[in-house]
Amino acid sequence: MSELTLGGRTVQATSDRPNTLTSGHRACQGCGEALGARCVIDAAHKAVNGKIAVVNATGCLEVFSCAYPENSWGVPWLHSLFGNAAAAATGVAAAMRLSGREDVRVIAQGGDGGTVDIGMGTLSGMFERNDDVLYVCYDNQAYMNTGVQRSGATLALARTATTLPNGSYMGSDRKTGKFMPQIAMAHEIPYTATASISNIPDLEEKIEKAINIRGAKYVHVHVPCPLGWGYPPSETIKIARLAVRSGLFPLFEAEYGKVVKSLPIDEIVPAEAYLKPQRRFAHLFGKNVPRDEADFLQNIADSNIRKYGLKSGGIQND
Amino acid sequence: MLYQSEGSQAIAKAVALCRPKVICAYPITPQTHIVEKAGELVRSGQLDGCEFINVESEMAALSVAIGAQSAGVRSYTATSSQGVLYMAEAVYNASGMELPIVMTLGNRAVGAPINIWNDHSDAMAVKDAGWIMLFAETNQEAVDLHIQAFKIAETVKSPVMVCVDGFILTHAYDRIDMPSQDEVDAFLPPYNPETYLDTHDPVAMGAMVSPEYFTEVRYLAHLRKKDSLEVIRRIGNEFAKQFGRDSGGLLHEYNTENAETIIVAMGSMVGTIKDLTDELNAEGEKFGVLSIASYRPFPAAAVAESLKNAEKIIVVEKAFALGVGGILSAEIRLALNGGAVVTVVAGLGGRNITKQMLRECFLSKTDEETVFLGLKRDVISREYRPNC
Numbered sequence: 252m253s254e255l256t257l258g259g260r261t262v263q264a265t266s267d268r269p270n271t272l273t274s275g276h277r278a279c280q281g282c283g284e285a286l287g288a289r290c291v292i293d294a295a296h297k298a299v300n301g302k303i304a305v306v307n308a309t310g311c312l313e314v315f316s317c318a319y320p321e322n323s324w325g326v327p328w329l330h331s332l333f334g335n336a337a338a339a340a341t342g343v344a345a346a347m348r349l350s351g352r353e354d355v356r357v358i359a360q361g362g363d364g365g366t367v368d369i370g371m372g373t374l375s376g377m378f379e380r381n382d383d384v385l386y387v388c389y390d391n392q393a394y395m396n397t398g399v400q401r402s403g404a405t406l407a408l409a410r411t412a413t414t415l416p417n418g419s420y421m422g423s424d425r426k427t428g429k430f431m432p433q434i435a436m437a438h439e440i441p442y443t444a445t446a447s448i449s450n451i452p453d454l455e456e457k458i459e460k461a462i463n464i465r466g467a468k469y470v471h472v473h474v475p476c477p478l479g480w481g482y483p484p485s486e487t488i489k490i491a492r493l494a495v496r497s498g499l500f501p502l503f504e505a506e507y508g509k510v511v512k513s514l515p516i517d518e519i520v521p522a523e524a525y526l527k528p529q530r531r532f533a534h535l536f537g538k539n540v541p542r543d544e545a546d547f548l549q550n551i552a553d554s555n556i557r558k559y560g561l562k563s564g565g566i567q568n569d
Numbered sequence: 570m571l572y573q574s575e576g577s578q579a580i581a582k583a584v585a586l587c588r589p590k591v592i593c594a595y596p597i598t599p600q601t602h603i604v605e606k607a608g609e610l611v612r613s614g615q616l617d618g619c620e621f622i623n624v625e626s627e628m629a630a631l632s633v634a635i636g637a638q639s640a641g642v643r644s645y646t647a648t649s650s651q652g653v654l655y656m657a658e659a660v661y662n663a664s665g666m667e668l669p670i671v672m673t674l675g676n677r678a679v680g681a682p683i684n685i686w687n688d689h690s691d692a693m694a695v696k697d698a699g700w701i702m703l704f705a706e707t708n709q710e711a712v713d714l715h716i717q718a719f720k721i722a723e724t725v726k727s728p729v730m731v732c733v734d735g736f737i738l739t740h741a742y743d744r745i746d747m748p749s750q751d752e753v754d755a756f757l758p759p760y761n762p763e764t765y766l767d768t769h770d771p772v773a774m775g776a777m778v779s780p781e782y783f784t785e786v787r788y789l790a791h792l793r794k795k796d797s798l799e800v801i802r803r804i805g806n807e808f809a810k811q812f813g814r815d816s817g818g819l820l821h822e823y824n825t826e827n828a829e830t831i832i833v834a835m836g837s838m839v840g841t842i843k844d845l846t847d848e849l850n851a852e853g854e855k856f857g858v859l860s861i862a863s864y865r866p867f868p869a870a871a872v873a874e875s876l877k878n879a880e881k882i883i884v885v886e887k888a889f890a891l892g893v894g895g896i897l898s899a900e901i902r903l904a905l906n907g908g909a910v911v912t913v914v915a916g917l918g919g920r921n922i923t924k925q926m927l928r929e930c931f932l933s934k935t936d937e938e939t940v941f942l943g944l945k946r947d948v949i950s951r952e953y954r955p956n957c
Binding site: 301302303304306307313314317318319320322324325326327328329330331332334335338339340341342343344345346347348349350352355372373375376379380 | 590591593618619620622623624625626628629632633634635636637638639640641642644658659662666766767768771772773774775776777778779782
């Protein structure tokens, strides 16, 4: 992490931050997605002198920011549908190119449902054509806008409104959740990264890098949800940091399908430290929980730590 | 320029003359030849300043057009049948956002059972999605209607769907009078949107609207759609004046003035029906034909006026609502404030409509309200067992 010198300040810490998502929107207290979106769009705005247009998938972020007759966006902003943000962004980018506005960069953004489930077809199409769009997923690992139902990105064993633990049923099925960054990498797009709202300097750096690359870019931001995950709103940053420190949310960058850099964990913690404060995992810490259930998520964390070199000073290929 | 062309290729050429900047498409029979030709026109440099984008689904095809049009450029796509249903959510979205996208619908049946041939089930499935829907009788009309469609769309801020019968028109070779680029440029001014994604004047498009305002938003859209009837008529007249072909407008009347029986229909079958009524009238009958050119918005007042003296009205339609009956017939009945209308369901899933079949039907004295043209009764009696 950079020194806290005046010049090393984040966009968010400067007095002239663009404030692209203004206060007064209707997000819940402690919303990780609102913070993530503000940081992302502010950083992009600053990096290219305000020459951005944003396309938003349906979801919490859209609903809390654009209820007529108010709207919180200080950038040209389009909401079309739930599953088509990447395709609509392709159209916006083409229009900019064809009307002499090549300098305007296009960002598409959505939650995990709009990205890994219903929007995956259009996202994959955008990647495959290498369209000039930065797609940002704010991942809170369930359909929060409709009342916390399971998505394809829901972490294994999590309790959601459609995966309520019951008897021997221990919550969301034992998949690891669809990890979109790896799917993005399989398309061999120029740039893929993961980021966390617990590390704003790192997040801003990745957005600044991504927005200046031509072609398809994908940044996957981990954004805890106090309502859906069941923890106090004041703990959002702490929960986000524990996800990173446990290894359950690895921070890395990839170019053309290959991991080029990962961020080593400053202080590795057991998965339990991240999981236990959240009500969505409370059933894993009751009595008579089978050993393999309790260990399952720790095994994923360990595997991430090995795979992305999170213990050993990270991967440094650049 | 007079030349011989396949319908689809002529449509693509007409679209190119309208200078769209984005053409996006996903292939589906029978729309394919249109987008193949459009792609060729872009890549060969004949349509300058346009990008042809191959996408991964119809949902993406219309969504790319939505994005491009929102960012301020003229956009076009084409589809058929299952494709328009796969993009149905975006069909509603484009009209709700008042985006003047033009789309060709190469009309085809909707499955199951899967069937690639022509009828109007696909158009009927999206008839209430808020688009202007124009039906072409011939390939010349298809060409002319596309040129008018961009102008109508941009004047009234509504997407326009040009419905062209799959295979019967899209794959047929016809004599086409193709306007020149200068002529089209004189008719259709460059696209100059009021609201679009602009970094100098940021707007948010596609807001959420609560119960407090939703009724007003829909009512305003309803008023504007009704107002567009006059615009469709006016632009049809402008086109006729400049190009000498009366191929647009709301309705096409053929011998309706002194007709005892008026046949109402849409699309390519109108030609067959006109031919037949000519023969019948030569035999002393009094038939007229009313072709609905603008199906959406529905020109109810003009329809009522045209049909007011008819003793008998027969509506021939290439789609119907299961368990209900004719769709166009119901709208004709509503326009007439009730009254007897005979429905003839014809040409489903590409079944040929012949003059002989129609002749028997039109001259029949049966009082059946709904007739299925050429229905194989032996198949029905073998397969049909009432459930109750």
